[in-house]
Amino acid sequence: MLIYLPIAEVSVNAFLLLGLGGIVGVLSGMFGVGGGFLMTPLLFFIGIPPAVAVATEANQIVASSFSGVMAHFKRKTVDLKMGTVLLIGGLVGSALGILLFNYLRAMGQVDLLVKLCYVVFLGIIGGLMFFESLNAIRKSKKPGATATRRRHNWVHNLPFKMKFRVSGLYISVIPPILVGVLVGILAAIMGVGGGFIMVPAMIYLLGMPTKVVVGTSLFQIIFVTAFTTMLHATTNYTVDVVLAVLLLIGGVIGAQIGTRIGVKMKAEQLRILLAIMVLAVCGKLAFDLLVQPNELYSLGMEGHA
Amino acid sequence: MMIRLLALLLVLATPAKAEQIVLGLSRDRVAITATFEGSDILVFGAIKREAPIPSTGDLGVIVTVAGPDLPVTVRRKERRFGIWVNTDNVEVSAAPTFYAVASSGPMREVLRDVEDLRYRVTIPRAIRSVGAIVSDSPNFTEALIRIRAGQELYQVLEGSVDVEQETLFRTAITLPANLTEGDYVVRILLTRDGRVIDEYVATIPVQKVGLERWLYNLAHENAFLYGLMSLSIAIAAGWGASAAFSLLRR
Numbered sequence: 001m002l003i004y005l006p007i008a009e010v011s012v013n014a015f016l017l018l019g020l021g022g023i024v025g026v027l028s029g030m031f032g033v034g035g036g037f038l039m040t041p042l043l044f045f046i047g048i049p050p051a052v053a054v055a056t057e058a059n060q061i062v063a064s065s066f067s068g069v070m071a072h073f074k075r076k077t078v079d080l081k082m083g084t085v086l087l088i089g090g091l092v093g094s095a096l097g098i099l100l101f102n103y104l105r106a107m108g109q110v111d112l113l114v115k116l117c118y119v120v121f122l123g124i125i126g127g128l129m130f131f132e133s134l135n136a137i138r139k140s141k142k143p144g145a146t147a148t149r150r151r152h153n154w155v156h157n158l159p160f161k162m163k164f165r166v167s168g169l170y171i172s173v174i175p176p177i178l179v180g181v182l183v184g185i186l187a188a189i190m191g192v193g194g195g196f197i198m199v200p201a202m203i204y205l206l207g208m209p210t211k212v213v214v215g216t217s218l219f220q221i222i223f224v225t226a227f228t229t230m231l232h233a234t235t236n237y238t239v240d241v242v243l244a245v246l247l248l249i250g251g252v253i254g255a256q257i258g259t260r261i262g263v264k265m266k267a268e269q270l271r272i273l274l275a276i277m278v279l280a281v282c283g284k285l286a287f288d289l290l291v292q293p294n295e296l297y298s299l300g301m302e303g304h305a
Numbered sequence: 306m307m308i309r310l311l312a313l314l315l316v317l318a319t320p321a322k323a324e325q326i327v328l329g330l331s332r333d334r335v336a337i338t339a340t341f342e343g344s345d346i347l348v349f350g351a352i353k354r355e356a357p358i359p360s361t362g363d364l365g366v367i368v369t370v371a372g373p374d375l376p377v378t379v380r381r382k383e384r385r386f387g388i389w390v391n392t393d394n395v396e397v398s399a400a401p402t403f404y405a406v407a408s409s410g411p412m413r414e415v416l417r418d419v420e421d422l423r424y425r426v427t428i429p430r431a432i433r434s435v436g437a438i439v440s441d442s443p444n445f446t447e448a449l450i451r452i453r454a455g456q457e458l459y460q461v462l463e464g465s466v467d468v469e470q471e472t473l474f475r476t477a478i479t480l481p482a483n484l485t486e487g488d489y490v491v492r493i494l495l496t497r498d499g500r501v502i503d504e505y506v507a508t509i510p511v512q513k514v515g516l517e518r519w520l521y522n523l524a525h526e527n528a529f530l531y532g533l534m535s536l537s538i539a540i541a542a543g544w545g546a547s548a549a550f551s552l553l554r555r
Binding site: 001002003004006007009010011047059060062063064065066067068069070071074112226229230232233234237239241242244245248249252253255256289290291292293295296297298299300 | 337338339340341342343377378379380381382383384387388389390391394444445448449451452453482483484485486513517518520521524525528529531532533534535536538539540542543544545546547548550551
């Protein structure tokens with residue numbers, strides 16, 4: 001069944017959108033990521049204009065993150081205090097990111113820089129996570145292995161410490177705020193929620209237990225992507241609510257399913273799966289950059305969504 | 306008295322066309338609804354003439370349907386430092402967002418080149434390119450045509466206009482689902498021996514209607530409210546799914 005999208009001004013198959021939303025929603029619930037880094041390229045692929053895809057995706061991420069976070073609230077696996085600190089950084093970062101984006105746009109070649117950012121970040125983080133979780137799985141299979149938690153690194157010597165009860169941490173607020181800012185900047189430039197950076201940062205840099213990381217990450221993502229959605233809607237008029245509704249119907253249902261799957265899995269298994277997924281997307285983007293495309297020419301409409 | 310004489314002279318002075326187009330269209334507007342899947346327009350009509358059919362020269366009928374003209378940038382990728390990057394680009398100042406040209410026979414026979422230039426009938430003539438900075442700008446125009454033809458936005462339908470006894474003509478033009486709003490111009494050209502002898506123009510407005518129009522207007526005129534509405538839908542859906550699942554679990 002074809003549906004005509006009023007802002008995107010294209011017709012797409014409604015069931016395809018529901019399915020895409022569902023798959024990305026499952027991933028969202030499982031890993032605490034918004035799913036944007038997967039969905040936005042997929043939307044480009046099915047013919048949605050890039051500006052509309054990025055803006056509408058931000059809206060959809062709000063929905064699936066909200067759905068996922070509700071399940072986490074019930075299980076008390078959301079650290080509200082940490083989440084609030086992260087999101088303050090995130091809002092600042094998002095504003096900075098949009099300024100940076102507009103500056104890059106004036107120079108031209110934004111498209112390329114965004115793709116390079118994706119490849120670099122996804123590659124580094126995916127690779128690091130992959131090896132770390134592989135080691136963790138190996139260690140946990142050996143008899144007599146104890147879980148290595150809360151290694152004291154340089155992070156724990158910074159000032160302005162606060163107690164984060166749910167995570168069981170007593171650390172400085174500076175790292176979370178910096179992580180939040182970095183994620184906010186990247187979220188504004190790449191049109192993602194930023195979970196794929198925040199989740200590893202929370203696990204490895206801050207030392208939070210994996211169980212709490214997913215819910216807290218979703219909590220932060222909701223606010224940053226809501227902020228981004230409003231900015232896109234009021235400045236570029238590129239949020240397509242019909243597209244968003246189709247995506248989020250699948251997305252919110254998928255997020256619920258994903259959360260339940262995620263709870264049943266071991267922390268290391270979750271991390272390695274996320275790492276594999278991140279690496280796969282990175283690989284596909286790198287491949288597209290390196291291999292000669294079928295059509296060397298592309299069209300860009302000035303002053304049109 | 307003098308005024309009446311003058312008026313009579315003026316009437317006599319206007320040349321009466323030997324053959325004229327009378328047009329009918331199967332629809333006078335296209336409404337883009339939520340489940341819009343494209344639209345067919347049947348273009349038909351007759352050729353009115355006072356004198357018998359001329360024996361010299363072949364009759365040709367050309368039907369063109371053109372969507373609104375919009376500027377577009379065509380970009381080309383090249384390999385730099387191992388990766389494929391957008392390098393050169395050409396700004397096309399006005400290209401139709403949709404263009405279908407149907408003719409009663411092969412274009413070369415039905416229309417002379419000089420008339421094509423004058424009336425801008427074939428697709429390359431309908432596109433206006435300005436300020437070509439790169440040396441091979443024809444490649445860019447070709448690419449534009451190729452890409453849009455792939456999306457069924459540019460159509461060349463040679464021989465698809467049926468002409469009966471040099472009097473009745475008929476053709477069908479299919480509009481795809483991805484349409485740009487605006488006034489679509491339907492143009493009929495009557496040719497004899499490749500020369501244009503009559504031209505008739507009609508307009509078909511293509512507009513979003515109903516919910517689609519309301520949403521589009523809201524997004525542009527009341528963007529803040531629209532943004533809040535989208536967010537509320539998102540949050541409500543998230544909440545709803547969460548509540549529904551907890552109910553299912555009980």
